[in-house]
Amino acid sequence: MKIELLTKNDNLSIQNTIISQIRDLINIKNLEPGDKLPSERMLSEKFEVTRSTVREAIQKLEFFGLLKSIPQSGTFVANIGVIALNGMIEDILRLDTPDFKSLVETRILLELKTVRLASLRRTEEDLKHLKSTLDAHEKKVLNGEDAVQEDLLFHLAIAKASRNSSMNTFMLTITPEIITNFEKHHVCSKNQVMSSIKEHKDIYDAIKNQNPKEAKDKMKAHFKILYQYCYNIK
Amino acid sequence: MKIELLTKNDNLSIQNTIISQIRDLINIKNLEPGDKLPSERMLSEKFEVTRSTVREAIQKLEFFGLLKSIPQSGTFVANIGVIALNGMIEDILRLDTPDFKSLVETRILLELKTVRLASLRRTEEDLKHLKSTLDAHEKKVLNGEDAVQEDLLFHLAIAKASRNSSMNTFMLTITPEIITNFEKHHVCSKNQVMSSIKEHKDIYDAIKNQNPKEAKDKMKAHFKILYQYCYNIK
DNA sequence: AATATAAAACTGGTTAACCAATTTGCATAT
DNA sequence: ATATGCAAATTGGTTAACCAGTTTTATATT
Structure with missing residues (x-):
């Protein structure tokens, strides 16, 4: 029980790490709305995690409307500028589970x-x-x-x-x-x-x-x- | 583009079908809060869909707090009675994407x-x-x-x-x-x-x-x- | 008959190979 | 130079095998 909770927190913190790394990548590469991110495989290699970890991070950002995945094509920055994107990711990373x-x-x-x-x-x-x-x-x-x-x-x-x-x-x-x-x-x-x-x-x-x-x-x-x-x- | 939209709707309607089948199963078997559902493999065989389809349906019901999956153990009816469960699933099935x-x-x-x-x-x-x-x-x-x-x-x-x-x-x-x-x-x-x-x-x-x-x-x-x-x- | 024990079966989760559609690069023709 | 066609590489999504715990079952022991 204790262990389960630990791994769950670990998973979440790993996911948050990946999310912030994706944000950094977008900033470094100066990606704008509509631009394509590197493929999931490349990201998983770059961040040294499994592809599914990258996948979950992307899906979370997709849920909040910041990224958009298109099958057999790629993952794209949504129609939201980098300023809003940075601000929102900051908020998402700090989101508490509601009391x-x-x-x-x-x-x-x-x-x-x-x-x-x-x-x-x-x-x-x-x-x-x-x-x-x-x-x-x-x-x-x-x-x-x-x-x-x-x-x-x-x-x-x-x-x-x-x-x-x-x-x-x-x-x-x-x-x-x-x-x-x-x-x-x-x-x-x-x-x-x-x-x-x-x-x-x-x-x-x-x-x-x-x-x-x-x-x-x-x-x-x-x-x-x-x-x-x-x-x-x- | 048109096709993509079609398959997306199809996927959603298949998911809704699975969700209502899960509801029926809970009712038929008289499952109460805390009771265990059949395994994902059995459900996928029974409903004649892939396991991942069953998985997604369960995850959606988990999001709304109706089911609870525990690793290496099973999926359980949450601490919510069958009446509320039936009513809520009815609502969830009819949820529109917000305009x-x-x-x-x-x-x-x-x-x-x-x-x-x-x-x-x-x-x-x-x-x-x-x-x-x-x-x-x-x-x-x-x-x-x-x-x-x-x-x-x-x-x-x-x-x-x-x-x-x-x-x-x-x-x-x-x-x-x-x-x-x-x-x-x-x-x-x-x-x-x-x-x-x-x-x-x-x-x-x-x-x-x-x-x-x-x-x-x-x-x-x-x-x-x-x-x-x-x-x-x- | 009751209990302890270990092995077998089963569980949700994870991973790696696979798929079909798209994109890219290059050779060819105009 | 430009356009065209086609094959190879690349993409996110899907599937089936695998994993590490849990639960059940069968067996052995008292």
């Missing part, structure tokens, strides 16, 4: 927006989906069962109804992390769970009635406990 | 928050970094040169100073996409670029003075044109 507080903070921000957008853009199909997740949650809570999953799905249904696929994606990436952490920290008490039924209903109604202000306010009320929690943890 | 409007909308949301947080949390080091990106931008604009990159780096410096690594990551993923699109749609006129110098300065001062309201307002003013643009495109 719980960051995640909760981001979730609240996103949801206060998605709920507003959902109230403005929701289709009839969205409403049906929202209703079914709403009912599923209520049923579980009234049965005295754990309803964390149904709670999650209601919030994701809102994100979907916001018709903003970027926010929807972000919600999908951070929410699972949050709920598993939640259970660990057991944030919610029994009373809070019961009251969440009404809070969900209020949010649903606001979306149904296409009332953006109400939707946001009701979501804010729903997050009240979460707010406190988020800003109290160190 | 430009979604990206701009998300950027505005994020930046109105990061600038506020930055004003509250910025360190002296953050301030130095902000100042240097501010100056670089001003210098370029006054020289009559294109300053899109410096503009980007100023905004990323704010995201960094917000000390929220989740938002910082999101900003890093969407901003390059936005600026390349911007140049395509040529959003900014000459006058707007000149006035952006003062707008940046105002934002910087608000962050320096640790005035969150001012920071947000100045950022909002800076986004005024962007707002209009975002809500006018179809």
Whole structure:
């Protein structure tokens, strides 16, 4: 377990080393947007690592839109100047894995927006989906069962109804992390769970009635406990 | 070119097919959190695809926190119940690649928050970094040169100073996409670029003075044109 | 019958050979 | 000199064999 973690960190630091070496190479060779990088084989030889290590580094930079690989042709500097490229790589190298507080903070921000957008853009199909997740949650809570999953799905249904696929994606990436952490920290008490039924209903109604202000306010009320929690943890 | 696009779509739809088959398998076998999936080799044989295709599908589900691969041991259902798992996979399968409007909308949301947080949390080091990106931008604009990159780096410096690594990551993923699109749609006129110098300065001062309201307002003013643009495109 | 032990089978990850498409270099023809 | 055709070299991507742990199974021992 300890060893696994070590090698994982090692892999990441090796990858970061390769990324910064690629950056240096781009700078030394004065490569501009559209220019071709040396082949993966040459880079792996130059940096004295395996080709797959180079490959992963390139894919990470590709994910952030800085490089672009074209099959049977080569890897190219994206349509971004060297100044932005250097700055962004610097940031990427220093990226931390998000802590719980960051995640909760981001979730609240996103949801206060998605709920507003959902109230403005929701289709009839969205409403049906929202209703079914709403009912599923209520049923579980009234049965005295754990309803964390149904709670999650209601919030994701809102994100979907916001018709903003970027926010929807972000919600999908951070929410699972949050709920598993939640259970660990057991944030919610029994009373809070019961009251969440009404809070969900209020949010649903606001979306149904296409009332953006109400939707946001009701979501804010729903997050009240979460707010406190988020800003109290160190 | 046309063919490349086709195969890319094909690959994605094959991956989605595999993902839904994995979901079906989890349901049929009643797998619960912590349970082990069949091995990659068995899955590839069962689904009649190569092992790497199965691998990519698993990695995507791992990215969204639904599965967890452990070396030399197996792939496991994450600590998320089957209900949430089914709902989330449904969402993941239907995820669109974000359109430009979604990206701009998300950027505005994020930046109105990061600038506020930055004003509250910025360190002296953050301030130095902000100042240097501010100056670089001003210098370029006054020289009559294109300053899109410096503009980007100023905004990323704010995201960094917000000390929220989740938002910082999101900003890093969407901003390059936005600026390349911007140049395509040529959003900014000459006058707007000149006035952006003062707008940046105002934002910087608000962050320096640790005035969150001012920071947000100045950022909002800076986004005024962007707002209009975002809500006018179809 | 229960336990200890070792060997065999199985696991996700890695590597090196392979593939098909592209690019390059050169000979040839115009 | 320029254009054309073609083969050789080069490219990122894919595949199948391999690796180092883990897990299971069978055997031996008490």
